[in-house]
Amino acid sequence: MPTEQASTVAPVPSEDPKGRKKQVQEDIKPGKDPKEEETELSEEDIQLQNELDLLIERLKESDTKLYAPSLETLRTLIRTSTSSMTSVPKPLKFLRPHYPDLQTLYESWDASADKSLFADILSCLAMTYSDTDPRGTLRYRLLSSSATPPGLWGHEYVRHLAAELGEEYTIRTETPDVESIIAADTEELRTLAMECATFLLQHNAEADAVDLLEELEIVERIVELVDKDTFARVCLYMVSCVPLLAPPDDVAFLRTAHQIYLTQSKFPEALALAIRLGDQELVRADFNAPGNPSMKRQLAFMLARAHVPLEWVSPQPEDESEDELPEDLVTCLSNTTLTTHFKAFGKELNVVEPKSLEDIYKSHLENTRSTANVDSARANLAGTFVNAFVNAGFGNDKLMVDAPEGQSWVYKNKDHGMLSAAASLGLSLLWDVDGGVNHTDKYSYSSEEYIKAGALLATGILHCGIKSDVDAAFALLAEYVENPSVSLKTSAIVGLGLAHVGSQRENIMELLLPLIADENNSMEIVSLASLALGFVFVGSCHGEITSTILQTLMERDDAHLDEKWARFMALGLALLYLGRQDASDATLETLKAIPHSLAKQAQILVEVCAFAGSGNVLKVQSMLHHCSDHLDKEKEDDTFQSFAVLGIALIAMGDDVGAEMSLRQFNHLMHYGEPVIRKSIPLALGLLSASNPQLNLLDTLSRYSHDNDMNVALNAIFAMGIVGAGSNNARLAQMLRQLAGYYHKDPDCLFMVRIAQGLLHMGKGTIGINPFFGDRQCMSRPAVAGLLATVMAFTDAKQFVLEKAHWMLFFLVPAMYPRFLITLNEDLETFPATVRVGQAVDVVGQAGKPRTISGFQTHSTPVRLGTTERAELATEEFVPYASVLEGLVILAKNPAYESEDKMEH
Secondary structure, three states, rough: OOOOOOOOOOOOOOOOOOOHHHHHOOOOOOOOHHHHHHOOHHHHHHHHHHHHHHHHHOOOOOOOHHHHHHHHHHOOOOOOOOOOOOOOOOOHHHHHHHHHHHHHHHOOOOHHHHHHHHHHHHHHHHHOOOOOOOHHHHHHHHOOOOOOOHHHHHHHHHHHHHHHHHHHHHHEEEOOOOOHHHHHHHHHHHHHHHHHHHHHHOOHHHHHHHHHHHOOOOOOHHHHHEEEEEEEHEEEEEEEHHHHHOOOHHHHHHHHHHHHHHHHHHHHHHHHHHHHOOOOHHHHHHHHHOOHHHHHHHHHHHHHHOOOHHOOOOOOOOOOOOOOOOOOHHHHHOOHHHHHHHHHHHOOOOOOOOHHHHHHHHHHHHOOOOOOOOHHHHHHHHHHHOOOOOOOHHHHHHOOOOOOEEEEEEHHOOHHHHHHHHHHHHHHHHOOOHHHHHHHHHHEEEHHHHHHHHHHHHHHHHHHOOOOOOOHHHHHHHHOOOOOHHHHHHHHHHHHHHOOOOOHHHHHHHHHHHHHHHHOOHHHHHHHOOOOOHHHOOOOOOOOHHHHHHHHHHHHHHHOOOOHHHHHHHHHHHHHHOOHHHHHHHHHHHHHHHOOOHHHHHHHHHHHHOOOOOHHHHHHHHHHHHHHHOOOOOOOHHHHHHHHHHHHHHOOOHHHHHHHHHHHHHHHHHHHHHHHHHHOOHHHHHHHHOOOOHHHHHHHHHHHOOOOOHHHHHHHHHHHHHHOOOOOHHHHHHHHHHHHOOOOOHHEEEOOOHHHHHHOEEEHEEEOOOOOOOOOOOOOOOHHHHHHHHHHHHHHHHOOOOOOOOOHHHHHHHHHHEEEEEEOOOOOEEEOOOEEEEOOOOOOOOOOOEEEEOEEEEEOOEOOOOOOEEEEEOOOEEOOOOOOOOOOEEEOOOOHHHHHHHHHO
């Protein structure tokens, strides 16, 4: 909101009765003689000055017939005066000394049409007196009963009026005596604000119009004012303001922008905001709004990308008037074609061939002097994960899928290593629900319990994000949930959570909820069941699950709540409120009443999850406050501080400005924080910039990876993998090779370096784990859940990932998604289109039609997109149904382009 006064306001006049001579002296340029300056007025200026003086003299006379023509002439002279952009218009400059007299004169007049016109003129003159007569422009504008739009007095006048409207509204509403009087009082301000906003929108000042209506708390009324020319810039500005607003204004802005898009029939943009709001009713309404079948399919692809539950858009049982969803839409919504498109994409990029471990490690480039003390079991386990991450989704790796009978990599591991090796099969076969189950099936009959457990987890992994009618994952895993074997039971529970992430399936709740309530179950089972339900019902605020977990927290004795697994029960509860902001208030109050330290951890987690990606500054401050406490470790559990650090990153991750500011905070915490805080900072940096390797961040993590505290070093190495995931970043690859040489005698750190190398080349550079999509405007809740669960396992890496729970690395699967742009025709068949791909440029508030990408290259689809890259069609031959070119985009022939083509021929 432009609150600054006009840069052209002249200085305050002196008490000189005429005022004119003094005024001219004040406008003198340095080094000039005052008399010389006075004579510098041109003849034309002197003539204008005399004319104005004469008009004012007439207004002071008793003959009322002279008033109207004099005022009209004054108004015309002021309105038609043109001057340079940097100086005050001449009539205003010459009339300024008369302003106090004119005010007195105005008061002496009786109410009439002339007095109203007089008020109009005084309102304009008041702009030059705003330093000594605050809000004079607005006061006289309100006293005038003329119906002339404020825009007729010019742009500067409207900006002045807008600034004063905001101030006046604040004053009137901050000291309310009686509500009804205030309502009446502010209505005239709002009416005037709407007139100003209309003018601003017509003159390319969309941001000023939004700010003005926001100050007067009527931003939703901008929907009435926008048209086809202004809506795009208004919505772009409003959506970009959201991270900077406090609740409930942020949600109000999103809903207003959503309403504008709907009125302009921009369905993909509207649906993106409905997904961002997590509003089931809006999603259903938006999905059913367009009549065009191709547009509905495009919206279905968007919903599938966001893991929106099918039930949100399928007809309700009570609504008999609606038919079942057509099969083609169900296919788009279910993501079942993802594996086909992904493999075709890999073929196009020529990366289908499986990569061996040596292709990734490039050991010959590592400067190691000896290979002594290498823990072969640990090295084999690292190989399991590297092979799985690198060949994810292609289903043809040599160690597991295509290994000759009996020579599978599984048998080169032992105990829990076998579990992870068998589970890694699910990652290689990711998204391939038809072919994948056949491969995992043969291991599910193994006599070795760990291999069987791994096969169950693999089944869950390969179904992640894919919804199928058969639901093989549920059929195969449900029977093992009550199995007496702990490893089979936990694998089935986690597998169900991963397979149905974000689906909000009630039958899974009925299966897993009793496990949480059963007092005979170990804390490991209870916590993983809570986490699995957190995955399935992420962001749903499900009351029954919440109350069961809270009940368990209250009833379990302290010895159970002290166990290392308990933190995942707290996380399961927190994920239910992911992105739901104030909906978590009641749960937070309940947690405050539970005396155990786990309740404090849960409280932090619920709070940060509720505001994930919102950029809420107040919540970041409260997390920093938790980090500043220096606790006595022997008396108090300080784990909650670790979660507070992660929370800062989680809240700031959706907002570039917030992310940059939090980097500075982490720098301070790294210097002054306790060990528990220091070891969490690299993880927070990883969360902040997943699959988005920036040079300054890589250098920081590289520095931390050589830290004296082994926990910090370990987490920094893992964070390097998270930051570079799927990017094939050459600089990072070199850093990791140097670390492999540096830590060749430390099995734990070397294991972590290998994991990071596997993540860096995830899907051979075709799969990323950044939770933001749709031009980084929408946050995938399942992706955030997966990232957060993985990072939580590293808040105590020695107890989990480096011990027996290394399978927790597979929690990354919900965040994994191909980084492609594939164009389809209206029959959903792939075909190449020419696109430009470059770095996304922020064009909010820029004049004209600025370029939205810079440094672009032209490609033919399918094409790989980086986290901060944006694509646009290179020609106008096709029209996209999607507003953002990423993922699967349906194109239609542009009829206008064809007719132009014919005209050229």
